[in-house]
Amino acid sequence: MLAEIITIGDEILIGQIVDTNSAWIAGELNNIGIRIKQISSVSDDRQHILTALDEASRRADIILITGGLGPTKDDITKKTIAQYFKVQLIENKEALNNVANIFARYNRPLLEVNRQQAMVPENCEVILNKNGTAPGMWFNVDGKIYISMPGVPHEMMYMMEDAVIPKLKSTLKLPVIIHKTILTVGEGESFLAERIADIEDSLPSNIKLAYLPKLGQVRLRLSGYGEDKAVLEKKVNEFADKIINRISSVVAAEEDIPIEKVILNFMGEKGLTLSVAESCTGGYISHLLTQHAGSSKVFIGGAVSYSNELKESVLGVKNETLLQYGAVSKETVTEMVEGALLNFKSDYAIAVTGIAGPDGGTPEKPVGTVWIAVASVNKKVINKFTFGNKRKQNIERAAISAFNMLNILLHENS
Amino acid sequence: MLAEIITIGDEILIGQIVDTNSAWIAGELNNIGIRIKQISSVSDDRQHILTALDEASRRADIILITGGLGPTKDDITKKTIAQYFKVQLIENKEALNNVANIFARYNRPLLEVNRQQAMVPENCEVILNKNGTAPGMWFNVDGKIYISMPGVPHEMMYMMEDAVIPKLKSTLKLPVIIHKTILTVGEGESFLAERIADIEDSLPSNIKLAYLPKLGQVRLRLSGYGEDKAVLEKKVNEFADKIINRISSVVAAEEDIPIEKVILNFMGEKGLTLSVAESCTGGYISHLLTQHAGSSKVFIGGAVSYSNELKESVLGVKNETLLQYGAVSKETVTEMVEGALLNFKSDYAIAVTGIAGPDGGTPEKPVGTVWIAVASVNKKVINKFTFGNKRKQNIERAAISAFNMLNILLHENS
Numbered sequence: 056m057l058a059e060i061i062t063i064g065d066e067i068l069i070g071q072i073v074d075t076n077s078a079w080i081a082g083e084l085n086n087i088g089i090r091i092k093q094i095s096s097v098s099d100d101r102q103h104i105l106t107a108l109d110e111a112s113r114r115a116d117i118i119l120i121t122g123g124l125g126p127t128k129d130d131i132t133k134k135t136i137a138q139y140f141k142v143q144l145i146e147n148k149e150a151l152n153n154v155a156n157i158f159a160r161y162n163r164p165l166l167e168v169n170r171q172q173a174m175v176p177e178n179c180e181v182i183l184n185k186n187g188t189a190p191g192m193w194f195n196v197d198g199k200i201y202i203s204m205p206g207v208p209h210e211m212m213y214m215m216e217d218a219v220i221p222k223l224k225s226t227l228k229l230p231v232i233i234h235k236t237i238l239t240v241g242e243g244e245s246f247l248a249e250r251i252a253d254i255e256d257s258l259p260s261n262i263k264l265a266y267l268p269k270l271g272q273v274r275l276r277l278s279g280y281g282e283d284k285a286v287l288e289k290k291v292n293e294f295a296d297k298i299i300n301r302i303s304s305v306v307a308a309e310e311d312i313p314i315e316k317v318i319l320n321f322m323g324e325k326g327l328t329l330s331v332a333e334s335c336t337g338g339y340i341s342h343l344l345t346q347h348a349g350s351s352k353v354f355i356g357g358a359v360s361y362s363n364e365l366k367e368s369v370l371g372v373k374n375e376t377l378l379q380y381g382a383v384s385k386e387t388v389t390e391m392v393e394g395a396l397l398n399f400k401s402d403y404a405i406a407v408t409g410i411a412g413p414d415g416g417t418p419e420k421p422v423g424t425v426w427i428a429v430a431s432v433n434k435k436v437i438n439k440f441t442f443g444n445k446r447k448q449n450i451e452r453a454a455i456s457a458f459n460m461l462n463i464l465l466h467e468n469s
Numbered sequence: 470m471l472a473e474i475i476t477i478g479d480e481i482l483i484g485q486i487v488d489t490n491s492a493w494i495a496g497e498l499n500n501i502g503i504r505i506k507q508i509s510s511v512s513d514d515r516q517h518i519l520t521a522l523d524e525a526s527r528r529a530d531i532i533l534i535t536g537g538l539g540p541t542k543d544d545i546t547k548k549t550i551a552q553y554f555k556v557q558l559i560e561n562k563e564a565l566n567n568v569a570n571i572f573a574r575y576n577r578p579l580l581e582v583n584r585q586q587a588m589v590p591e592n593c594e595v596i597l598n599k600n601g602t603a604p605g606m607w608f609n610v611d612g613k614i615y616i617s618m619p620g621v622p623h624e625m626m627y628m629m630e631d632a633v634i635p636k637l638k639s640t641l642k643l644p645v646i647i648h649k650t651i652l653t654v655g656e657g658e659s660f661l662a663e664r665i666a667d668i669e670d671s672l673p674s675n676i677k678l679a680y681l682p683k684l685g686q687v688r689l690r691l692s693g694y695g696e697d698k699a700v701l702e703k704k705v706n707e708f709a710d711k712i713i714n715r716i717s718s719v720v721a722a723e724e725d726i727p728i729e730k731v732i733l734n735f736m737g738e739k740g741l742t743l744s745v746a747e748s749c750t751g752g753y754i755s756h757l758l759t760q761h762a763g764s765s766k767v768f769i770g771g772a773v774s775y776s777n778e779l780k781e782s783v784l785g786v787k788n789e790t791l792l793q794y795g796a797v798s799k800e801t802v803t804e805m806v807e808g809a810l811l812n813f814k815s816d817y818a819i820a821v822t823g824i825a826g827p828d829g830g831t832p833e834k835p836v837g838t839v840w841i842a843v844a845s846v847n848k849k850v851i852n853k854f855t856f857g858n859k860r861k862q863n864i865e866r867a868a869i870s871a872f873n874m875l876n877i878l879l880h881e882n883s
Contacts (some may be wrong), residue, residue: 070496082484094510245540337759338752345751356775
């Protein structure tokens, strides 16, 4: 069963927003055995939308459309879909009630533009939008399914979870897709490929292997396609096990989770706690940890000690250390990690200090210089990194490197 | 001048990664007056890539391709492009030197798979990859330009900035596109549209207005297309000024910057400092601030007080307060913000405590309950919010709401 996603909106094409909807939708559909053939982002332009619908319907059985359903003039998706199906727009009672209720709840008058949100193509089935005023729409036309949803992520996500996925599952006979991902850390893509070349060569045609590199990590993903879930799962796991055995020293996780989640899981099982002292990562390490539900079991918090004053007052870094060696130094990062362990009373701590850029570099300490320390009461590892000159990337790389160091330390210590 | 972007990789189509490359490329091209007609994500499949190249070349003059250039077997972009142009792959000396140098630098042996990265279609001009082993490729065929780059973001970005953009600028006579964005806070899309309907109706055909809503904010974007930069800029600004005058009470910025950057700019000009006490936002507020270059001028740091112990030890929240009212309460957030002001010695502070979810809710304090305080020494504003049940969204909404509150307080106080 093939699907395509069409995202509509000039804001994507001028680079003002990143299309996060498509990846999320793709992931949800994959979970129920629907493969995405193509994702296309097109402009708020009638003819372009018509062409995209036409092309997608030639390739796929299910066409999901997001965006362009707002109340304003640049939102033309609804009219264009009606034109595509050669039908009229009619007022939908449920949708109108929904809009009216939302406005009543906020004590705001119902404007004519909002009433118009309840107008839908006459051949559609309305999907109620519990988080907004634009209704979703489901069409069955010539054996294909078309689904139109708002582009606002939380409105779309709720609709997918609440209505679209259940309806697709009950309507279609779906094939089985099994993905198995192995997270590796510290070995390059080509070295991994060389080490498992014979295993890759022996894969049957319905199982594919992909390499997904990202800042010091490579995820290996096996994807199996078939009919019988148990048989397929067994086969995919068999090959996954072969790969894991071959490269076990660099395997950080046998599932598709990020490195910080590997750490949270491991420390959670052992009842260990973690704190941080972040300078140049500026809260990013904390954010990566706390985005995961249940992180509070392990992560107790810490300091974003952006200024030198906070390094002293909150972490106890000595004024002389800062004066003599500077904020970006082995000495300072050492006192930061020791301060975190002592003041926050955690089993492990991470400390990072560096020059994220684009300014602030010197010949001895260029932009991208980062000191990272990870420590427990009985062991401390400190490394210096020299990343590039891009601020955002330096922050990300520092965070991932810190997690990698901590992950290794945790396994040495255990 | 129209361009299309084709991103190649199954990992996008199964939702394993979000395609951030396209938005970035689109933004860069827009800056130099190249419009993106369509963005298509296709699978690591020969026939599918050929079809995508064919479709894109019918619609656009410039086709940018990312992904599928790695050394492993699932990377088939290069061979497929060669097939598309009906040419052979030949070894490129510069590209081979580059690969050899990178491996020499890391003291690793040059494998056969890596040597193969220097093989390129014979009709291409190689774009050196200073951050990786896969060369970029530039093709001029039948009056169209095709550019193939790696999918690894920092490799692609460097190539674009260093080689592709300069070469496009020197090769093409580019038209002018002017975007002007107005950030509004606290008013819904439809109400804004109603208030400026007459201005929108009076726009000339070469200027478009788009509404970009996002969690309590709506950005209004005017886009003008033309030949003469000065004339176009004047016209776009004229309409922008009309809109700004009409809705001045909700305008947070007259440029395309996020709300936290509005705050950093304003406080930076006044020489004011900011600290934070983050509980449920877990470092996200700090991260949003510190992603901006120069944020250290305003943001001195703060505490990620995820545990109650840290709320007490770092922020000075009283144990009785936590026991009597709980961590998610008006009383606790008040002591958190006061503690931040006092302990971190900043002019302003933000404190947030809440239940991000998915667990931890109670009937009285359901998941999504968030208390936010913003304060200076002489004024304090405290609000309670009830967001939804999605963790990530609750964190984001809490951060944006905190910035909105601070932005209002800053303007009241000044």
